[in-house]
Amino acid sequence: MAVGKEIKTKIASVQSTQKITRAMEMVAASKMRKTQERVLAARPYAKKMSQVIRHLAQASSEYKHAYLQERDVKRIGVILISSDRGLCGGLNSNLFRKFVAQLKEWDSEGTEVVMASIGLKGEGFLGRLGGEVLGSVTHLGETPSIEDLIGVVKTMLAAYDEGHIDRFYIAHNDYVNTMTQSPQVVQLLPVHTEELEEELTHHWDYIYEPDAKDVLDQLLIRYIESLVYQGVLENNACEQAARMVAMKSASDNAGTLIDELQLVYNKARQASITQELSEIVAGAAAV
Amino acid sequence: MSMTIHVDIVSAEASIYSGLAEMVYAPGIMGELGIAPRHAPLVTRLKPGEIRVDTGKEELDFFISGGILEVQPHVITVLADTAIRADDLDEAKALEAKKRAEDKLADKSANIDFAKAQVELAEAAAQLQAISRLRKVK
Numbered sequence: 001m002a003v004g005k006e007i008k009t010k011i012a013s014v015q016s017t018q019k020i021t022r023a024m025e026m027v028a029a030s031k032m033r034k035t036q037e038r039v040l041a042a043r044p045y046a047k048k049m050s051q052v053i054r055h056l057a058q059a060s061s062e063y064k065h066a067y068l069q070e071r072d073v074k075r076i077g078v079i080l081i082s083s084d085r086g087l088c089g090g091l092n093s094n095l096f097r098k099f100v101a102q103l104k105e106w107d108s109e110g111t112e113v114v115m116a117s118i119g120l121k122g123e124g125f126l127g128r129l130g131g132e133v134l135g136s137v138t139h140l141g142e143t144p145s146i147e148d149l150i151g152v153v154k155t156m157l158a159a160y161d162e163g164h165i166d167r168f169y170i171a172h173n174d175y176v177n178t179m180t181q182s183p184q185v186v187q188l189l190p191v192h193t194e195e196l197e198e199e200l201t202h203h204w205d206y207i208y209e210p211d212a213k214d215v216l217d218q219l220l221i222r223y224i225e226s227l228v229y230q231g232v233l234e235n236n237a238c239e240q241a242a243r244m245v246a247m248k249s250a251s252d253n254a255g256t257l258i259d260e261l262q263l264v265y266n267k268a269r270q271a272s273i274t275q276e277l278s279e280i281v282a283g284a285a286a287v
Numbered sequence: 288m289s290m291t292i293h294v295d296i297v298s299a300e301a302s303i304y305s306g307l308a309e310m311v312y313a314p315g316i317m318g319e320l321g322i323a324p325r326h327a328p329l330v331t332r333l334k335p336g337e338i339r340v341d342t343g344k345e346e347l348d349f350f351i352s353g354g355i356l357e358v359q360p361h362v363i364t365v366l367a368d369t370a371i372r373a374d375d376l377d378e379a380k381a382l383e384a385k386k387r388a389e390d391k392l393a394d395k396s397a398n399i400d401f402a403k404a405q406v407e408l409a410e411a412a413a414q415l416q417a418i419s420r421l422r423k424v425k
Binding site: 038041042044045046048049051052055056089090093096097100103104107116117123125127128129130133134135136137138145146147150151152154155158205206207208209210214215218219222225226229253 | 295297298299300301302315316317327328329330331332354355357359364366368369372377378379380381382383384385387388391400401403404405407408411412415421
């Protein structure tokens with residue numbers, strides 16, 4: 001029947017879209033579980049590290065590291081952690097909005113900002129934003145390794161060592177639950193000393209090999225790297241969760257769209273039958 | 288029963304081992320270390336190599352590519368690196384990240400264009416709002 005052929009094709013096309021969004025939803029759901037496991041697996045390292053650093057800060061070592069000391073803030077360094085891919089709802093734009101609000105605040109305080117990005121979306125955003133960008137890394141995939149992050153973290157740490165920046169932040173999405181991801185800007189350097197200087201009950205020092213400076217240098221670099229790595233993992237989990245939710249609502253919307261189109265199609269079909277019937281009846285009456 | 292000490296071997300990507308040991312051998316930066324329970328507090332960097340954990344029943348081997356070893360009275364912690372690290376390697380990676388930023392982000396103006404960013408974000412927000420409104424209507 002010729003009636004409603006356009007509507008039929010439209011329904012078919014929406015159905016195939018729905019199939020794709022369904023598949024993406026299920027893929028995201030299974031990836032989400034894996035990314036969450038990865039976040040949990042990385043936690044002991046960061047926890048142990050902060051314990052060791054706390055011990056070192058407590059232990060009466062004469063060496064005070066630059067990473068533990070506050071200094072006057074003239075310039076701030078931020079790494080923006082985002083996803084490589086889109087189709088994950090408002091995840092990235094929410095983060096960017098928070099990021100820009102924070103930049104504005106710093107700007108009004110008269111501090112300059114240098115930036116770096118992890119992830120394709122952030123790279124594109126910083127490109128359009130302008131400003132000084134120190135480093136960038138993309139295409140980390142679902143299993144990011146700390147090796148991929150060394151470069152970009154190093155550019156920031158080097159800038160800190162040279163006194164080019166006086167504080168170091170990361171901006172990323174924090175995983176609260178499947179429905180909620182909260183964008184955050186967190187300070188990494190200098191390491192918050194108030195957390196470290198608790199319970200100075202007994203004074204004892206380690207034996208350092210080769211020496212305190214050497215060990216603390218390496219330890220703090222690894223610590224910062226592990227925090228950035230955690231940020232990337234959290235962001236990854238957020239990405240999958242957000243994509244799952246976005247794709248679920250896309251599938252639902254496609255469903256309602258199909259229902260509506262089906263209704264329009266049925267009405268058109270009935271109208272054409274009624275019309276044909278009345279034409280036949282009218283024709284018969286005329287004879 | 289002989290004395291034991293708790294050992295944790297963790298890397299940034301996963302927890303590798305956690306349990307009791309009678310003796311731990313590690314490749315310290317200044318030489319091979321053997322650590323028994325009640326060792327004095329110690330922090331040392333590790334060379335790439337093998338960590339052996341003697342649990343009394345069996346001997347477990349773990350390969351690490353460097354890291355840090357911490358000894359406290361009741362616990363030994365190994366913070367293992369997952370990547371091969373060297374200063375010049377790190378430097379090369381940093382340069383790579385920098386190069387990428389320079390290649391991709393040709394805009395060298397030091398001023399951040401807040402107005403442009405805000406327009407872009409407002410657009411994205413409007414789109415999202417429109418979508419959620421459409422969803423409600425249906």
